[in-house]
Amino acid sequence: MFDVAIIGAGVVGAMVARELAKYQLKIIVLEKENDVAMGASRANSGIVHAGYDATPGSLKARLNVEGAAMMEDVCKALGVKYKRNGSLVIGFDEEDRKGIEKLLEKGKANGVEVEFLDQAGVRALEPNIGKNVTCALYAPTGGIVCPYDLTIAALGNAMDNGAELKRNFAVCSIEKIPGGYEICSENSRVQTRCVVNCAGLYSDTIAKMIGDHSISVHPRKGEYILLDKECGGVVRNTIFRTPTKMGKGILVSPTVDGNLLLGPTSVDKEDKEDKDTTAEGFAEILGKAKEYVENLPAGKAITSFCGLRAAGNTGDFIITSPEQGFVNAAGIESPGLSASPAIARYIAGMLREQGLDLAENPNYVATRVSSHHFRDASLEEKNAMIKANPAYGRIICRCEGVTEGEILDAIRRNPGATDLDGVKRRTRAQMGRCQGGFCMPYVTELLAKELGIAYEDVTKCGGKSVINVEKTKGGMAQ
Amino acid sequence: MRDLVIIGGGPAGMSAAIAAFEQGIRDILILERDESLGGILQQCIHNGFGLHKFGEELTGPEYAWKYEQKVRELNIETKCNTMVLDITEDKVITATNATEGIFQLQAKAIVLAMGCRERSKGALNIAGSRPAGIFSAGTAQKFVNMKGYLPGKNVVILGSGDIGLIMARRMTLEGAKVHAVCELMPYSGGLARNIEQCLNDFNIPLKLSHTVVQIHGKERLEGVTIAQVDENRRPIAETREFIPCDTLLLSVGLIPENELSKAAKVDLSPITNGAVVDQDRQTSIPGVFACGNVLHVHDLVDFVSEEAEIAGKAAAAYIKGNTGKKVEIPVKTDGKVRYTVPQVITEQKDITLYFRVGNVYKNVRVNVTAGDKVILSRKRPKVAPGEMESVTIKKDLLNNVGSLTVSLEEL
Ligand SMILES: Cc1cc2nc3c(=O)[nH]c(=O)nc-3n(C[C@H](O)[C@H](O)[C@H](O)COP(=O)(O)OP(=O)(O)OC[C@H]3O[C@@H](n4cnc5c(N)ncnc54)[C@H](O)[C@@H]3O)c2cc1C
Numbered sequence A: 001m002f003d004v005a006i007i008g009a010g011v012v013g014a015m016v017a018r019e020l021a022k023y024q025l026k027i028i029v030l031e032k033e034n035d036v037a038m039g040a041s042r043a044n045s046g047i048v049h050a051g052y053d054a055t056p057g058s059l060k061a062r063l064n065v066e067g068a069a070m071m072e073d074v075c076k077a078l079g080v081k082y083k084r085n086g087s088l089v090i091g092f093d094e095e096d097r098k099g100i101e102k103l104l105e106k107g108k109a110n111g112v113e114v115e116f117l118d119q120a121g122v123r124a125l126e127p128n129i130g131k132n133v134t135c136a137l138y139a140p141t142g143g144i145v146c147p148y149d150l151t152i153a154a155l156g157n158a159m160d161n162g163a164e165l166k167r168n169f170a171v172c173s174i175e176k177i178p179g180g181y182e183i184c185s186e187n188s189r190v191q192t193r194c195v196v197n198c199a200g201l202y203s204d205t206i207a208k209m210i211g212d213h214s215i216s217v218h219p220r221k222g223e224y225i226l227l228d229k230e231c232g233g234v235v236r237n238t239i240f241r242t243p244t245k246m247g248k249g250i251l252v253s254p255t256v257d258g259n260l261l262l263g264p265t266s267v268d269k270e271d272k273e274d275k276d277t278t279a280e281g282f283a284e285i286l287g288k289a290k291e292y293v294e295n296l297p298a299g300k301a302i303t304s305f306c307g308l309r310a311a312g313n314t315g316d317f318i319i320t321s322p323e324q325g326f327v328n329a330a331g332i333e334s335p336g337l338s339a340s341p342a343i344a345r346y347i348a349g350m351l352r353e354q355g356l357d358l359a360e361n362p363n364y365v366a367t368r369v370s371s372h373h374f375r376d377a378s379l380e381e382k383n384a385m386i387k388a389n390p391a392y393g394r395i396i397c398r399c400e401g402v403t404e405g406e407i408l409d410a411i412r413r414n415p416g417a418t419d420l421d422g423v424k425r426r427t428r429a430q431m432g433r434c435q436g437g438f439c440m441p442y443v444t445e446l447l448a449k450e451l452g453i454a455y456e457d458v459t460k461c462g463g464k465s466v467i468n469v470e471k472t473k474g475g476m477a478q
Numbered sequence B: 001m002r003d004l005v006i007i008g009g010g011p012a013g014m015s016a017a018i019a020a021f022e023q024g025i026r027d028i029l030i031l032e033r034d035e036s037l038g039g040i041l042q043q044c045i046h047n048g049f050g051l052h053k054f055g056e057e058l059t060g061p062e063y064a065w066k067y068e069q070k071v072r073e074l075n076i077e078t079k080c081n082t083m084v085l086d087i088t089e090d091k092v093i094t095a096t097n098a099t100e101g102i103f104q105l106q107a108k109a110i111v112l113a114m115g116c117r118e119r120s121k122g123a124l125n126i127a128g129s130r131p132a133g134i135f136s137a138g139t140a141q142k143f144v145n146m147k148g149y150l151p152g153k154n155v156v157i158l159g160s161g162d163i164g165l166i167m168a169r170r171m172t173l174e175g176a177k178v179h180a181v182c183e184l185m186p187y188s189g190g191l192a193r194n195i196e197q198c199l200n201d202f203n204i205p206l207k208l209s210h211t212v213v214q215i216h217g218k219e220r221l222e223g224v225t226i227a228q229v230d231e232n233r234r235p236i237a238e239t240r241e242f243i244p245c246d247t248l249l250l251s252v253g254l255i256p257e258n259e260l261s262k263a264a265k266v267d268l269s270p271i272t273n274g275a276v277v278d279q280d281r282q283t284s285i286p287g288v289f290a291c292g293n294v295l296h297v298h299d300l301v302d303f304v305s306e307e308a309e310i311a312g313k314a315a316a317a318y319i320k321g322n323t324g325k326k327v328e329i330p331v332k333t334d335g336k337v338r339y340t341v342p343q344v345i346t347e348q349k350d351i352t353l354y355f356r357v358g359n360v361y362k363n364v365r366v367n368v369t370a371g372d373k374v375i376l377s378r379k380r381p382k383v384a385p386g387e388m389e390s391v392t393i394k395k396d397l398l399n400n401v402g403s404l405t406v407s408l409e410e411l
């Protein structure tokens, strides 16, 4: 029997697992997909919000500010790239100016460093800013992080400390058993004393499995366009528009990896599986982004994607315990990524109050070797690593300069990649300007070899997402 | 210090090396990131290579092999599995491989011969999901021809570039059904001979002025919606049509692979996406030359070899101290001619100007003018963006010329 089962391997589930791995607990993470970070934690803006815009007094505001303050240390321990690049909320007219003034007040109430900039001030900070921008709120503590890198590293660290991960485990029912719960998927079951429901968009469905009908979550779609690394320097800060009821609007931001991210749109939906990008979305993103930034290099798009926000029915994070031993983390929409370390600490506190014994794990190691350890090494260190392991001298992904050694690490290290997208998220192989055109056949080969599966059984992202369907006539003859 | 370092061991790199050797240069090194020489030709197992150069129809690997043998015969040093990571303005090359680690070389002259890569789907912003089953045509070519695996059975191809056309035939021969080749433009970007031999001979429909507007399928591709486009290339809603398929191949253009050239601060042309060069294929940095697909995208490898010989010869001359501009004649274009290579002439000698046009034109005259004087005029029954054109200007015509303009006159 496990002490804690965490449902969902998004950033919240991963952070909860890492937080609880500090204690002598048997932990299991159950994830319905073939990899971790497959929900909102994969497709979001990656902004560590400074915390100026949450309603003062809300759980969102509190955990955002706490989480953002923890983020730098967490990223350092996990070897995750984090950059405090600053946030700018820009305004074009009088109404925006009023909105910005309100934000300034909120920010101060939340204890966040914020500053008002006039047109010249904005231009001094961002020379490429749109001509019609008249003023801005500047939050120097706003930062950026790679959300899936953070999720993978947090869960990897939890696993290095003993937590288990079960993939392709879609929870379909939860039964009460003496002393805890039995959690079932279609073909497997797990017994546990406590449950933490971090199932994102489906956290309402999971809560209903134990009779908690208080939560409902609906998807709100956000589409993005990602531009080539050539464009990463167009702006330095994350540029937001003055927010509206529907959210923070389209943003233009550098990513920690040096690309330029445009998006997200914000459209309420019914279908929790609809991650299609749309022509309307592209038009909206490019239209707005062009107002923010002069001469936006829109032609340099390398990919587009879509994330679904898990909008809850209260407007705040829903972190509740409907019964002893069961905790919900539902409605974790933005700034859920920023808040995630604080959410995890908060939930650990709830479990302790409910009687879970949090005895420290004396063997706990808080750090994880970075996924970028080779890339970030000095020339001498790299050469030593190549000498010890020549695979680090073989470049597989030409656009991003990813070596065979790094890809093998991604497959072998917790939580190991088992498909092409998994390798991509961990190493950036196939993520550059040619989007896998050159290296996909090689990465496929490495996965097949390492996992001991047939070449044609390698998938893009699990399930039926195979890359090759059969051997060719010539291939069969061999 | 090495005399000549060549980046890329495709047909361009090999031809340049051989040409420099024949001019007496002995200290030559070819760096190639792949495990063998030959470049992209290794996966082009169809024939149609070498018609111009050798007067016979060779397959890609056969064509490459002719050059590789020569490189071996001449004992030109090559390092495969070696990726060049950086080049500086001062011609310091940083490269890496599994045996030597990351190392640096100083070269007297460099030939850039890195080839090109295919444009990816991202650049197109096609709406819909992102399932498995979407490949660039070159990736599919690699799976089928090099790895022996078929990436799908029901195929739609977007873009009618040559690789797409070749793959339409290849996938058909392997038992897949190619439902359509959609081309956004009202004409194909591929060679006329490939449309005939790869599509028409197999009854594969070429849908001009069509594009893919939506991708369907969660895990593996389940279909695409295509639509006709109007003259502004905007999809016409009423013409939307769903085609069930498990594979979408993209053949939507090639982009010269110029990250290293950028690092070295070589001037690039926004039109070719390759370096700006003179008649010797010398770039804006003296002693750095470029040839092959890294300079501008070629449809026929024969012309790549020809161009690389020019670059290799010139690199040899540079190493021997034979440098310096003698004249400076910029070559301009009207809108109909998109670009020329070279873009500037720095020595008065017989010059062949290669160029591409921006649209299909019938019955035209190609005019080369100096000031307002037409110094050369050649008739062409038809010119198309998919076929590279050339004109040769005799040395004497360049007397006292300030600049040249290449233009098209419709008759
Ligand atoms: C468009 C967009 C932009 C955003 N921008 C930001 C931002 O800039 N900054 C910020 O701080 N936050 C941002 N957020 C919010 C942030 O992404 C989320 O708050 C965070 O990722 C939520 O993490 P999670 O773990 O709760 O959910 P998820 O990452 O969605 O994880 C839930 C997991 O549960 C799994 N699961 C679901 N059902 C089951 C089941 N039955 N059995 C097993 N597993 C199951 C899913 O597969 C998934 O892996 C944004 C969100 C979106 C969508």
Ligand SMILES: Cc1cc2nc3c(=O)[nH]c(=O)nc-3n(C[C@H](O)[C@H](O)[C@H](O)COP(=O)(O)OP(=O)(O)OC[C@H]3O[C@@H](n4cnc5c(N)ncnc54)[C@H](O)[C@@H]3O)c2cc1C
Pocket: B007, B008, B009, B010, B011, B012, B013, B031, B032, B033, B034, B038, B039, B040, B041, B044, B046, B048, B049, B082, B083, B084, B085, B113, B114, B115, B116, B117, B118, B137, B138, B141, B162, B163, B166, B254, B257, B260, B291, B292, B293, B294, B298, B299, B300, B301, B302, B304
């Ligand atoms: C997918 C594809 C299919 C084609 N099919 C046909 C066809 O059917 N018929 C036809 O006539 N033409 C075809 N072509 C065009 C023809 O192959 C080219 O004209 C010719 O191969 C170009 O030669 P190249 O030497 O310039 O480039 P390439 O053949 O691409 O060679 C460039 C070489 O440089 C190496 N390189 C690049 N960067 C580095 C680096 N940083 N360090 C070390 N090495 C590096 C590459 O690995 C490669 O081997 C095709 C091109 C492509 C891209």
